[in-house]
Amino acid sequence: MANKIKLHIPTKEFKLFLKSISKITESIIIKLKDKKMEVLTTSEGGNIIMLSSFILPDEGDNNVDLELPINDISKLLKICDFAIEETIILEINDNLIKYKNDYIRLKFYLAEKSIIPLPPQVTPDKFRAFPISFSIKLNRDKLIQLEKGFSFVRDNSGNTKVYFYVEDGVLYGELTDYQSDTTDSFRVSLGTDYTGQLIGRIPIKFDVWTLLDYFNDEVIFDVSVVKRKSLTYNILFIRQLSENLEHNYLIQSLKN
Incomplete structure (x- = not known):
């Protein structure tokens, strides 16, 4: 040097x-x-x-x-x-x-x-080369609102997840645990102006999701479906862009 x-x-x-x-x-x-x-x-x-x-x-x-x-x-x-x-x-x-x-x-x-x-x-x-099957631009405030919902569904098991799915043309984010019959839920409508197709629910551990940081009002939410041998994975790409800054997060979803 x-x-x-x-x-x-x-x-x-x-x-x-x-x-x-x-x-x-x-x-x-x-x-x-x-x-x-x-x-x-x-x-x-x-x-x-x-x-x-x-x-x-x-x-x-x-x-x-x-x-x-x-x-x-x-x-x-x-x-x-x-x-x-x-x-x-x-x-x-x-x-x-x-x-x-x-x-x-x-x-x-x-x-x-x-x-x-x-x-x-x-x-x-x-x-950057993963093929994208679903894409939408999200508002940061809605994602922050989703995180705030954890105070409503909080449990002591540490199993709370955030699920992303499309229902009646709307992308939702929901905090709950579908593997438990006694977990409360909190759901936020995230948007409708998406391209591509999202099949089923995409679960992410909530404590992993909270590691993301938002510096821009607009957050790009992309999904890639990756097949390895006999297994299929959903990969989330969360991107934020400004004139000089770019943050890209890659998160592999949990099994439903």
């Missing part, structure tokens, strides 16, 4: 980028290339694979090609909290990240790549 690389990063967007990833994992490798940051990671247990990218402005050394192994993503988030400027300048010097403004100065060491959990065995190109 060349000495004294200076990255010029918009503070607000950098915080959004890191905050969403921090809900999935605390240890990452940030890959920088062609003025873009990219992180491919997975949640503990492998329930969610996340691919995030952040397009950087054409400033400083943002066109550099390097990898930043970060063992504690919260330290980068704290830099965003300390920052008083709209653009953070991070100095990368060998195995150090340094930041300073008129009031503070700090540094922390990059981790050894060997101690960062390996990313999932899927390339970004393969991640």
Whole structure:
């Protein structure tokens, strides 16, 4: 790594980028290339694979090609909290990240790549190549309303799931457990303007679903049907896009 690389990063967007990833994992490798940051990671247990990218402005050394192994993503988030400027300048010097403004100065060491959990065995190109059989754009507020319904159906078993299904032309999200006869339910109408076909119910463990983070009003909800040998899986792709940020979540559904 060349000495004294200076990255010029918009503070607000950098915080959004890191905050969403921090809900999935605390240890990452940030890959920088062609003025873009990219992180491919997975949640503990492998329930969610996340691919995030952040397009950087054409400033400083943002066109550099390097990898930043970060063992504690919260330290980068704290830099965003300390920052008083709209653009953070991070100095990368060998195995150090340094930041300073008129009031503070700090540094922390990059981790050894060997101690960062390996990313999932899927390339970004393969991640984006799954065929889509159902697609709809959802409103973030409705998804947040769905999560709030957990206070109504909460039980002590930890078996609450969120089920997605189409009924009478409407996509619904429902919190319940269809494998239990005594679990309450909470259902939200999510939308009707979809393309493709959704067959049956798609169940996701609720505690997995809450790992998702919404930074944009519009959330793209895609479903891919994947066949492996004699088994068929529903794969959910949840995407959020802005001018410079993109978050992609891949979640394999449970069996009905």
